Amino acid sequence: MTPDAFVALLDEHWPRILSALEPADREELAALLQGLADAVDPQAVQASLRRMRRLLRVLPDEHAVTAALRDGVRFVGAPAAARVDRVPVLALLATLRGAPDPHPVRTRLLAAPALAAGEIAAAPGDPGLIRLRHPELGDRYPRFQFASGTTRPLPVVGLINRLLMADRDPWGAADWWLGENRWLRGVPAELLGSVPDEELTRAARELVEGDE
Template sequence: MNPGDGGTEVLDLIADHHDSIREHLTDEQYQSLLTRLRALADSVPDDTRAVRRALQRVRLGLVALPYGHPVREALDSVRLVATPAAGQPVVRRTVDLLTLITAAPAPPPDTAAIIAGVERRLLRAPALTATEVRGRLAGTEPPPDLIRLADPEHGDRYPEFQFPVGGGAPYQVVLEINGLLCADADPWGAADWWLSANAWLGGRRPAALLGDRADGELLDAAHVLVEGD
């Protein structure tokens, strides 16, 4: 497979299996996938990093498919776009895909409500305030790869799973995986990966495995998602 093929191949998988994908995703999950596809369609083709990140978010949107689904199995062998020349065909193919699977190019009126629902679910997870995080870091500012969720009612929230139960600095493997998941640009997507059942981990939530000598397993799952290897 050529380095730039992976982006369009992911989109082709969605087109070929769209009805099955729609059947196996909840309304919230499906609308989230459409939102990620629209963001990819709006990407600047020459901005390789932006295209790759948008593709990665689309891929994260397919994580909810059950183990054994043909799209989930095919993703294991797909490498995301890595060359500037691939940006234009990926963006063009995304526009074509959205035209194929939606009745209109504009986001549906309930897209904002769907996203808000996802964010509310993630904000219900145990979290630390910015002050509490600085306390654990001896007064230093939180590292950029730490997931920070903006709570309109309570200010910034840092999901608690990122830290050992007994206190102290965040898990190093969390910071490493958050970097892979581009948590600085998409903290909600990264938090969703940690807090959702993962077929590659036997249906377990990645966050539940922290501190259980599963660092290698977690890294493998993240690399499979991001790189398709």
């Protein structure tokens, strides 16, 4: 595994890594990331990575990063690199030091109740369903799309999702459903069943036609 690939592994699991570390470990990790960003020769890069790898041994056994380390992630013999790509390293460091979430909308949408692909009755590739990619949990389907207490998709949701082109822009479609809608004076997902389907559909159509 190359140094850049290891940084990509950290980025993929970053929220869970941070939630599993104690404050002192976070401080040490910040110092190691800064050292990695500043490294100017292969020896310094390899030293920072080895120290970081040792630090991450505090993660739970079931953690995905722990599994990757246990399954043979080694830097010995990896292509020599005088530097790593500083951009992703500094992005991780900024998050660790309390910088604003670079994807606040996606974070909010992923926090909404959802089902996994194996839990739904419809085909996972159904263009009438919003499918959001969670960095840790894989494909997630917002729960509002299904009839209460079931995994059966609601017809009106499928119709509106197609209008919103959810297969091309799932994040935009999810934001429409889960955000405040001035035209409807409420959150569309929360209005399912209490507002006529025709009114919800009309609101979505107004949005689509207004963008044309």
